[in-house]
Amino acid sequence: MIEVQHLTKRYGPFTAVTDLSFRVERGEILGFLGPNGAGKTTTMRIITGYMPATEGKAIVAGYDVFEQPIEAKQRTGYLPETPPLYPDMSVKDYLTFVSKIKGVPSSERTSRINTVMERTRIADMANRLCSRLSKGYKQRVGLAQALIHNPEVLILDEPTAGLDPKQIIETRQLIRELAGDHTIVLSTHILPEVSQTCQRVVIINKGRVVAEDTPDNLTARLRGSETMYVQIDATGADAHTALTRIPGVTRVVESDRRNSTIGFEVESEQGRDIRRDLANTIVSSGWGLLELRPMRMSLEEIFLSLTTEEAEQAATAEEAVHA
Amino acid sequence: MRNILAIAQKEIRSYFVSPIAYIVIGMFALLYGWFYSVMLQFFVRQGINMSMMGGQQVLNINQDMLRPVLQNVTVLLLFVLPALTMRTYSEERRSGTIELLLTSPVSDFQIIMGKFIGALTLYAVMLSVTFIHVGLLFVYSNPEWKPIATSYLGLLLLGGSFLSIGLFISTLTTNQIVAYISTFSVFLFLWVINWIGSFSSGWIADLTGYLSVIDHFDDFSKGVIDTTHLIYYLSLITFGLFLTMKSVDTERWRG
Numbered sequence: 001m002i003e004v005q006h007l008t009k010r011y012g013p014f015t016a017v018t019d020l021s022f023r024v025e026r027g028e029i030l031g032f033l034g035p036n037g038a039g040k041t042t043t044m045r046i047i048t049g050y051m052p053a054t055e056g057k058a059i060v061a062g063y064d065v066f067e068q069p070i071e072a073k074q075r076t077g078y079l080p081e082t083p084p085l086y087p088d089m090s091v092k093d094y095l096t097f098v099s100k101i102k103g104v105p106s107s108e109r110t111s112r113i114n115t116v117m118e119r120t121r122i123a124d125m126a127n128r129l130c131s132r133l134s135k136g137y138k139q140r141v142g143l144a145q146a147l148i149h150n151p152e153v154l155i156l157d158e159p160t161a162g163l164d165p166k167q168i169i170e171t172r173q174l175i176r177e178l179a180g181d182h183t184i185v186l187s188t189h190i191l192p193e194v195s196q197t198c199q200r201v202v203i204i205n206k207g208r209v210v211a212e213d214t215p216d217n218l219t220a221r222l223r224g225s226e227t228m229y230v231q232i233d234a235t236g237a238d239a240h241t242a243l244t245r246i247p248g249v250t251r252v253v254e255s256d257r258r259n260s261t262i263g264f265e266v267e268s269e270q271g272r273d274i275r276r277d278l279a280n281t282i283v284s285s286g287w288g289l290l291e292l293r294p295m296r297m298s299l300e301e302i303f304l305s306l307t308t309e310e311a312e313q314a315a316t317a318e319e320a321v322h323a
Numbered sequence: 324m325r326n327i328l329a330i331a332q333k334e335i336r337s338y339f340v341s342p343i344a345y346i347v348i349g350m351f352a353l354l355y356g357w358f359y360s361v362m363l364q365f366f367v368r369q370g371i372n373m374s375m376m377g378g379q380q381v382l383n384i385n386q387d388m389l390r391p392v393l394q395n396v397t398v399l400l401l402f403v404l405p406a407l408t409m410r411t412y413s414e415e416r417r418s419g420t421i422e423l424l425l426t427s428p429v430s431d432f433q434i435i436m437g438k439f440i441g442a443l444t445l446y447a448v449m450l451s452v453t454f455i456h457v458g459l460l461f462v463y464s465n466p467e468w469k470p471i472a473t474s475y476l477g478l479l480l481l482g483g484s485f486l487s488i489g490l491f492i493s494t495l496t497t498n499q500i501v502a503y504i505s506t507f508s509v510f511l512f513l514w515v516i517n518w519i520g521s522f523s524s525g526w527i528a529d530l531t532g533y534l535s536v537i538d539h540f541d542d543f544s545k546g547v548i549d550t551t552h553l554i555y556y557l558s559l560i561t562f563g564l565f566l567t568m569k570s571v572d573t574e575r576w577r578g
Contacts (some may be wrong), residue, residue, distance in 0.1 A: 011577070013494075045422075048426040049425070049426055050422055050425050050426050050575070051575050051576070052575060052576060069428075070429075070430065071428075073427060073428040074428040076426065078422070078426045080419060080422040080423075082417075082419045083419075084335075084418070084419045084420040084421075084422050085418070085420070086337065086420055087339060087418065088341060089336075089337075089340075097332075097333050098330065098423065098427075100325070100326070100329035101326055101329050101330065101424070101427045101428075101429050102427055102428060103326075103428055145423065164550035168508045171538070221563040231396075268399060
């Protein structure tokens with residue numbers, strides 16, 4: 001549905017996006033993840049036809065955004081970082097204007113406006129001026145605007161930024177609901193959002209794709225070894241040695257200690273399930289097993305490791321050049 | 324066309340919900356009314372003087388009353404019209420709504436034409452205030468309507484030229500005050516350029532005379548529609564809109 005091919009965007013000497021490529025299939029929600037200034041907004045602006053790319057191309061619903069902008073834009077709904085509202089228009093007037101320039105036929109206009117207002121839950125604010133809306137409502141009017149012409153593709157730039165927790169949950173729910181009929185790309189720097197709403201993640205940093213996969217696979221891929229966390233009720237250092245002796249265990253690190261309660265992080269060889277042995281050892285030693293759980297790398301950690309890894313590589317490369 | 328009208332309609336709306344339309348039309352009406360009453364008094368006094376001296380020459384209401392008044396209007400435009408265009412693009416850029424326009428299935432040309440027609444409509448509404456004064460002349464006198472009609476055509480063309488240049492300047496800055504002052508300066512330059520010409524001769528005088536926006540208005544106020552002047556204004560409008568298009572396009576590339 002969306003195809004981005006070797007996209008590069010330079011602003012004068014500054015390169016915002018370098019050779020970026022990815023695909024989004026019909027009906028999919030793609031999370032576009034990256035720290036601030038990674039090039040998320042630039043990429044989205046290129047896909048929506050707001051600005052042309054320096055090199056490469058973007059194809060939306062089969063239309064090249066640069067060659068056939070009108071056709072591509074008819075099929076794209078876009079919510080920019082700041083909702084593009086006219087402060088002196090009422091919500092209803094605003095949506096009427098947007099429906100006109102988005103080419104909604106006049107016979108369907110009223111019903112479309114009512115549908116999107118219902119869907120984004122802004123019907124109660126229909127006659128209020130956009131400038132008088134709260135941040136949450138502004139964001140939702142922005143979303144309504146993007147949906148008004150029932151586009152095949154939705155590009156949402158940080159759709160939950162600035163919302164309160166309840167609104168964030170509602171917005172994510174709405175985005176998931178929309179996924180069936182629309183292909184969605186949403187950018188964010190909030191990681192749990194991605195694991196909750198997206199089927200696939202593209203992580204970008206400094207204008208390059210550093211990883212692209214499903215949230216689960218990303219988590220798994222970056223786990224080099226399996227780590228278990230155990231908390232036991234025991235005294236003395238013999239627990240450490242006992243755990244180290246379990247077959248398959250490569251490393252045991254004491255992570256916390258409170259009175260007689262000790263927590264260990266137990267690393268094992270990849271693909272080997274040590275949970276049974278771990279539990280047996282602890283129980284047979286007469287200790288109390290208080291907690292046993294696998295430790296997963298959270299998306300935050302993945303993200304950090306990916307982005308810093310890149311920085312380290314760059315640093316080494318630089319050193320090599322200077323040496 | 325539908326897109327152009329939708330944008331024009333939005334522009335007109337935004338003039339009338341903000342104080343701009345009211346201030347501009349109000350100030351214009353006030354100053355115009357003042358010019359009008361001063362000229363009328365002068366005209367009446369002159370008429371009385373002439374009849375007392377028993378002169379043969381008859382004063383012409385078109386030539387001696389309306390023409391100077393409408394020429395004064397052109398001075399007012401110098402101050403008033405930059406206010407109509409100063410926010411057209413700068414406001415869209417500042418509030419981020421430019422992202423909505425540029426990602427909607429409308430062409431740059433449609434956006435620009437919509438904005439131009441919107442500004443031109445407000446200007447026409449402003450000019451229509453003066454119909455009251457002109458109407459009064461028809462009640463108490465019998466002026467010729469044709470020179471009046473050509474004067475208004477001239478005013479529309481002159482104003483249109485100013486608006487298209489103002490539109491271009493508003494694409495260059497996000498600051499409305501900067502937009503106003505630059506637009507005003509450019510208008511003033513186009514206004515006084517023939518003064519340079521009046522001190523020189525030959526081709527410089529011809530060129531500056533041709534470029535001066537105000538010289539071309541003169542014939543319209545006399546009731547003459549000369550294609551030279553028509554072409555001048557229409558090309559100035561086209562040029563302004565063309566520059567606006569180029570500027571918007573450049574802005575896109577620059578991001």
